[in-house]
Amino acid sequence: MAVKTPIYMDYHATTPVDPRVLDAMLPYFNEKFGNAASRSHIYGWTAEEAVSTSREKIAALIGASNPKEIVFTSGATEADNMALKGVAEFYKDKGNHIITTVIEHKAILDTCKRLEKEGFQVTYLPVDEKGMVSAESVEKAITDKTILVSVMLANNEVGTVQPIAEIGKITRARGVLFHSDAVQGIGKVPFNVEAMNVDLASITAHKMYGPKGIGALYVRRSRPRVRITAQMDGGGHEFGMRSGTLNVPGIVGFGRAAELMITDGAEDAKKLVALRDHLYKRLTTELESVNLNGSWEHRLPGNLNVSFSFVEGEAMLMAIKDVCVSSGSACTSASLEPSYVLHAMGIGDDLAHSSIRFGLGRFNTLEEVDYVADLVISKVNGLREMSPLYEMHKEGIDLSTVQWAAH
Amino acid sequence: MAKVRFLAHGRDWTVAVPVGTSLLQASKTIHAPEGDACGGVCACSTCHVYVTKGKELLRSAEEEEEDILDKAFDVKATSRLGCQAIIAMEGDIECEITRESLDAFYNEHPQEKDPRKAH
Numbered sequence: 019m020a021v022k023t024p025i026y027m028d029y030h031a032t033t034p035v036d037p038r039v040l041d042a043m044l045p046y047f048n049e050k051f052g053n054a055a056s057r058s059h060i061y062g063w064t065a066e067e068a069v070s071t072s073r074e075k076i077a078a079l080i081g082a083s084n085p086k087e088i089v090f091t092s093g094a095t096e097a098d099n100m101a102l103k104g105v106a107e108f109y110k111d112k113g114n115h116i117i118t119t120v121i122e123h124k125a126i127l128d129t130c131k132r133l134e135k136e137g138f139q140v141t142y143l144p145v146d147e148k149g150m151v152s153a154e155s156v157e158k159a160i161t162d163k164t165i166l167v168s169v170m171l172a173n174n175e176v177g178t179v180q181p182i183a184e185i186g187k188i189t190r191a192r193g194v195l196f197h198s199d200a201v202q203g204i205g206k207v208p209f210n211v212e213a214m215n216v217d218l219a220s221i222t223a224h225k226m227y228g229p230k231g232i233g234a235l236y237v238r239r240s241r242p243r244v245r246i247t248a249q250m251d252g253g254g255h256e257f258g259m260r261s262g263t264l265n266v267p268g269i270v271g272f273g274r275a276a277e278l279m280i281t282d283g284a285e286d287a288k289k290l291v292a293l294r295d296h297l298y299k300r301l302t303t304e305l306e307s308v309n310l311n312g313s314w315e316h317r318l319p320g321n322l323n324v325s326f327s328f329v330e331g332e333a334m335l336m337a338i339k340d341v342c343v344s345s346g347s348a349c350t351s352a353s354l355e356p357s358y359v360l361h362a363m364g365i366g367d368d369l370a371h372s373s374i375r376f377g378l379g380r381f382n383t384l385e386e387v388d389y390v391a392d393l394v395i396s397k398v399n400g401l402r403e404m405s406p407l408y409e410m411h412k413e414g415i416d417l418s419t420v421q422w423a424a425h
Numbered sequence: 426m427a428k429v430r431f432l433a434h435g436r437d438w439t440v441a442v443p444v445g446t447s448l449l450q451a452s453k454t455i456h457a458p459e460g461d462a463c464g465g466v467c468a469c470s471t472c473h474v475y476v477t478k479g480k481e482l483l484r485s486a487e488e489e490e491e492d493i494l495d496k497a498f499d500v501k502a503t504s505r506l507g508c509q510a511i512i513a514m515e516g517d518i519e520c521e522i523t524r525e526s527l528d529a530f531y532n533e534h535p536q537e538k539d540p541r542k543a544h
Contacts, residue, residue, distance in 0.1 A: 111502055243491050245500060257495040 023340040029379030036227035042274040046267040072273025081210030097220035097235035098125040104246025113163035148313035153184035172203035176312030177321025186215030205279030228275030232268030290319040300391040320378035325369040328408040337397040431457035433522040449507035460529025465508035470497035471529035472507035479518035
């Protein structure tokens with residue numbers, strides 16, 4: 019069977035809306051168009067009921083005990099901003115110290131930078147060569163001024179899954195709030211806010227086959243009751259935490275997507291691991307000098323981030339135009355700077371520049387994976403043929419010992 | 426007895442009340458301008474105050490109060506609903522009446538002059 023191109027393998031960036039999700043959403047654009055805040059008529063009640071049902075489904079997906087703990091936002095960037103700025107402002111009399119990691123998404127890192135400008139102190143924890151944060155480093159960084167720890171569930175570039183449960187045990191024992199940007203891992207790897215002692219969590223629909231423009235912040239309401247200072251003032255929607263008319267069709271889609279993650283997530287993950295492992299096996303057996311970035315054991319099911327030595331990542335992307343993947347620079351793919359995540363893992367510029375992130379998802383097939391493997395293998399071989407570095411390598415020269423002259 | 430001092434628009438009111446009294450009841454005994462649109466039954470947030478001193482002398486907030494506080498404006502770590510904040514221990518308490526509470530009070534007491542407004 020011929021494979022249809024282009025092939026999409028960038029599911030960490032975004033996912034298509036599942037047809038079942040779209041079907042659920044459509045009526046809420048026209049015949050059920052009500053404002054969920056309208057209390058006086060059937061249109062409002064219908065919308066409000068749909069929103070409540072979605073809240074329940076999303077709460078169930080992350081193990082939240084109370085659906086009111088789900089606060090809808092425009093996406094995870096807003097949820098991250100709300101969590102950090104909201105906690106910082108509300109608890110500023112308690113302390114001014116925040117702990118996070120160097121491999122967080124920009125929505126966390128840049129929010130932290132802004133908070134630093136406002137007088138907060140931020141500790142950026144390092145990661146090991148596999149991209150893992152250690153729970154001990156979190157424990158050591160906590161001071162009596164620490165109000166919040168924010169560690170992502172799974173990294174968007176190298177797919178490492180962080181020890182959230184271990185960190186949660188520490189933060190709970192020390193009386194510090196714990197936020198997790200859970201966007202990439204939700205429904206794909208185990209995540210449960212109750213079992214893992216997570217107090218705030220950012221999630222978004224478009225990474226789990228829902229629509230773009232809708233996300234949520236989980237805000238714990240008991241033991242402890244977490245409060246955040248609203249960053250958006252207005253009608254007091256979303257329990258006073260985020261004013262603004264609710265995006266009802268988006269919320270309905272988000273709820274349906276959450277429901278599908280509950281029913282299909284485990285099966286999806288199993289399939290993705292098989293496809294991912296097949297791709298990795300083919301690349302590593304049919305090519306030499308292929309380096310895996312990140313941890314093999316603690317990894318998102320659909321993630322494969324590899325560096326092809328002696329091949330420039332951007333050249334590689336051009337060579338496999340029919341395949342939609344991203345180079346290591348992922349979220350900053352507009353710039354040619356190598357990934358700050360790979361740098362933090364101690365990976366040098368040469369390998370960081372030659373990294374490719376394959377993000378497999380629900381709609382990829384084995385035929386597509388084989389097509390991509392064939393293409394990548396032939397293109398890597400072709401590009402290496404043209405590479406003087408590869409030639410030197412084949413002659414047995416250790417490139418790390420070469421003194422390069424500037425000119 | 427506990428001593429409660431209310432602060433609002435540059436004035437203050439002080440009263441001694443027995444343990445078991447709510448902040449809202451305390452405010453009423455001295456006509457401090459704390460609003461209570463619902464009549465003090467934890468159904469609105471118009472008795473919202475910031476307890477700036479002696480918060481630990483109050484019985485801690487229950488979930489019902491926290492849920493209503495969600496509706497209040499500019500909630501801080503010191504926020505309480507006057508109707509639900511029962512004094513549990515003797516000592517000195519100081520609280521600032523919030524803007525939304527003052528607004529509710531002067532709305533319901535048109536005979537009282539709102540010093541925040543130029544007349």
